[in-house]
Amino acid sequence: MGKRAAIIGTGQTNHCSTREDVNEMELVYEAATAALKDAEMTIKDIDAVVLANMELFEGRALHDMWCGEGAGALLKHSFKISTGGTSGTSGAISGYYHVASGLFDRVMVVGFEKHSDGNTSAGMALTDPFWDRHIAAAAIGNFALSVSEYMADRGVTEEQSAKVAVKARRNACNNPHAHLQMPDLTVEEVLESPILAYPVRRLEMCPQSDGACAIIFASEEIAKKSCARPAWVRAAVTRHDHIYLGEVKNRLTTMRSLREAAKVAYEIVGIREPLKEFDVAEIYDPLTYAEIAWYEALGFCKDGEGGKLIDNGVTHMDGELPVNPSGGVISTNPVGASGTIRVAEGALQIHGMGGKRQIPDVNLALVTGYGVYCWSDVLVLSSKPG
Amino acid sequence: MNDHVERMVLQGKVDLPFTYSAGKTASRFFVELRDHQRIMGKRCPRCQRVIVPAQLFCKECFVETDEWVEVGPEGTLVTFTIVYRKENHHPKEAPFAYGIIKLDGADTSMVHFLGETDVTKLEHGMKVRAFFSEERKGHILDIECFRPIS
Numbered sequence A: 001m002g003k004r005a006a007i008i009g010t011g012q013t014n015h016c017s018t019r020e021d022v023n024e025m026e027l028v029y030e031a032a033t034a035a036l037k038d039a040e041m042t043i044k045d046i047d048a049v050v051l052a053n054m055e056l057f058e059g060r061a062l063h064d065m066w067c068g069e070g071a072g073a074l075l076k077h078s079f080k081i082s083t084g085g086t087s088g089t090s091g092a093i094s095g096y097y098h099v100a101s102g103l104f105d106r107v108m109v110v111g112f113e114k115h116s117d118g119n120t121s122a123g124m125a126l127t128d129p130f131w132d133r134h135i136a137a138a139a140i141g142n143f144a145l146s147v148s149e150y151m152a153d154r155g156v157t158e159e160q161s162a163k164v165a166v167k168a169r170r171n172a173c174n175n176p177h178a179h180l181q182m183p184d185l186t187v188e189e190v191l192e193s194p195i196l197a198y199p200v201r202r203l204e205m206c207p208q209s210d211g212a213c214a215i216i217f218a219s220e221e222i223a224k225k226s227c228a229r230p231a232w233v234r235a236a237v238t239r240h241d242h243i244y245l246g247e248v249k250n251r252l253t254t255m256r257s258l259r260e261a262a263k264v265a266y267e268i269v270g271i272r273e274p275l276k277e278f279d280v281a282e283i284y285d286p287l288t289y290a291e292i293a294w295y296e297a298l299g300f301c302k303d304g305e306g307g308k309l310i311d312n313g314v315t316h317m318d319g320e321l322p323v324n325p326s327g328g329v330i331s332t333n334p335v336g337a338s339g340t341i342r343v344a345e346g347a348l349q350i351h352g353m354g355g356k357r358q359i360p361d362v363n364l365a366l367v368t369g370y371g372v373y374c375w376s377d378v379l380v381l382s383s384k385p386g
Numbered sequence B: 001m002n003d004h005v006e007r008m009v010l011q012g013k014v015d016l017p018f019t020y021s022a023g024k025t026a027s028r029f030f031v032e033l034r035d036h037q038r039i040m041g042k043r044c045p046r047c048q049r050v051i052v053p054a055q056l057f058c059k060e061c062f063v064e065t066d067e068w069v070e071v072g073p074e075g076t077l078v079t080f081t082i083v084y085r086k087e088n089h090h091p092k093e094a095p096f097a098y099g100i101i102k103l104d105g106a107d108t109s110m111v112h113f114l115g116e117t118d119v120t121k122l123e124h125g126m127k128v129r130a131f132f133s134e135e136r137k138g139h140i141l142d143i144e145c146f147r148p149i150s
């Protein structure tokens, strides 16, 4: 068991489709300085820096060279995490490990992506060259394969999917950083949006955003001294699964990497009834159907009952367990930052600094990360050090 | 058992398009270069260094730079090399020379081509001057090269 560690500051850029006013290092700098301000620190106080990014999506490799100085990594202990969609949560978990190891007292994690600089299809075209690359249609096509199977298997309806899109884009209106804010979006509009790959529609998918998010982790002594309400990391679990699409049956239905990570995290914290015990969840929802499937994988309901949760408003802002008050990944998606944003939003809820998206009295928050079915991360944050 | 089979090797190329935003600070640097043949730096309000090419923030102090400062076009050649080996991904066909140049008025140096590939005519610490391209596009190669001042 590692030493106690907590999140004491967070910072985000505003997220949108194109930030031409900054280059990528400057985007990183913007999030890093916002987090330092939130934690009332200067860069001198930071012992170590972790960068998180999805390689090649903006036509770059070696992001530590391009962007490390933007995160204040100059002459500091620093390295980069790159695990697809989970980069941002895995980066945060790495930041936590740094402090939990007892070797570092104050660690900054910055997740970032400047989608407008590149082409995600080009990045995805550099996946396995022997089998998938010549057949599969990048992220949307691969989602569509699993969604198609999930709908057939669990009877999830298009209307239930559309309700998730409406919830997400309406919640996003309470989040000044969110990319897609659509206060008047209706289920009908979602269902009328064009099909990108059967059965997935445009308004059911996440966007591509430019954005960055920074988090500051601190040791117990520093957290108690410098933060009124630290967000303690009570569990941080990551699980990797097969890469090849043919190798796991019913990926979305079973999502065993997420199921397994959640099971272990719940055991560590002693959570038996997640729907009742968590006050808020910020989960990595790359598209609407995945959010419903994650309800099941995360044990919010029995298998096959995910659709009912959205039908009954259980995961709405005023429901029993609000899911993604920030608007989630469906509303904002700078991939390398998307996981970091989940962690920051979970921490923000515990800090009580969520503004219009604040859920009252948050003591226990669930955070997840997702990367192309290969990777899942689960973190549990708490107002109590445990 | 004979396991000899023909060894298959996959070859190909990946198209990797990009549209990098320079950001407002580098954009102004490029516009000054294109429209006025001026090389611009920015001063850090804390350490007072004039950073060239101009940067949004000082990486030493982690604060935003504020004052724009014109530097050069003359400067000092800090170091240089002449590349003889030809490679596909080189920016120019060898032989070509490039160096690190500290422009007059600047506290940091910039990397650029040298318009001289005769090693006997290059010297550490010698004075050099920027030569601008006739057709400028708002790009680092709007400076064609630096040449020794004799």
Ligand SMILES: [Zn+2]
Residues within 6 Å of the ligand: B044, B045, B046, B047, B048, B049, B058, B059, B060, B061, B062
């Ligand atoms: Zn400075």
